[in-house]
Amino acid sequence: MTELPTTGAAPQTAARSDPRLLPEFHRYGRFDAGGCYQCGTCTLVCDQGERFPRRVLRCALLGLREPLSASLDPWLCHDCGTCSVSCPRQADPQSSMQTLRRWLIGRYDWTGLAALFMRSKAAYLAALALVAALSVALVAVYHLLVIMGLSLSWEDLGEFFGASKRPGHVFSRGAPTMMYWVGGAAAAGALLVAGNAVHMWWLAVGRDPAPIGLRHYLAEARTCLVESITQQRMKKCPDKGRRTRHWLLAAAVCAKLVIIVFFLRWFQTSELYPITHPQRWVGYLVAALMLYGTLDVLVGRVRGKREIYRHSEAQDYVFPALVLLIALSGLAVHALRYAGLAHASHYAFMAHFGLGIALLVVELPFGRWSHAIYRPLAIYLQAVKERAAAQAAQGAPAPGEAGEAVSHG
Ligand code: SF4
């Protein structure tokens, strides 16, 4: 048994050391904390307080699996990289914190898929490709059989893929079907994410023997909302433009999700609008932000000059690449439709649709993009815990008070 360094984790008791934990981290990414000689420089330069980043890294080195599962610290790190730049041993604590976040994503996920995808890029890419291909195939078959009333013969397949006789079959007559597909995929993604978020709460807070009252959760609800919208923790990052770039990309992806889940009928249309129509300009704005945000990340990762992008793995490219392809395929659909190339626009639309579904049901619940859910939730839960602890401390009897009360009794 090992006395654990406190992580802000739920159970603060002695914990078992697991020698398998350290080798396990290496399967999730870089983890060089073994080179650390506890000089404390990283703690001095980190703006997150005295426990960062060493305490959670020490827990990891000691193999304390359960306290680490309960720790919110890796999510409170905003990835500025100052600690890694300052480390005299090149132990790269920032990368270790990233690896811990990936490991935690695997822990939160009930299905085990996130852990698999974090460790194996082949499995991850195969899942994305499979979901995208399956979505396209199912929609194609549905259109062929139900919307167009054709059969699965070679002639009718030729009619579906080759003829321009029915240019509106995807954009107008198929629109309700597409809405059901997208609605179903969005609901599946949201359910998976919600289940994992509940598991995160359980590991970090819910299993604590001293439960936290509902009033503390309600009192801090604003924290979650404000952090999700403003991402203000990144204000402290030395790279001053990072928060703005990150915010613009997040806003563009959220806007795109809102469009495909709630306004698909307005956007998926065979109508050709004049250039002044607001539908076109909303689409152009969202596409431009998606292109800017994803190209900035991809170019940054390829060049590797910014501290946050110094070490990139294959999975780090997937989310920006996927969003970039969604933006490009969306623009292609638009351009081909307005050019009167209905046939080509159907192909482009199917690619656009398959990529969007893969984003919703693979990347959001199981990929690295899930940090968009876990980080604000961790900041919220940490605020709830601190509020409850502060209130408990106020209500606790002063030293000696308890003894006096007994003697008076
Ligand atoms: S600066 Fe490097 S060596 Fe010093 S405590 Fe931090 S990680 Fe360890």
Ligand code: SF4
């Ligand atoms: S990356 Fe930045 S916020 Fe995270 S532990 Fe290092 S210095 Fe602190």
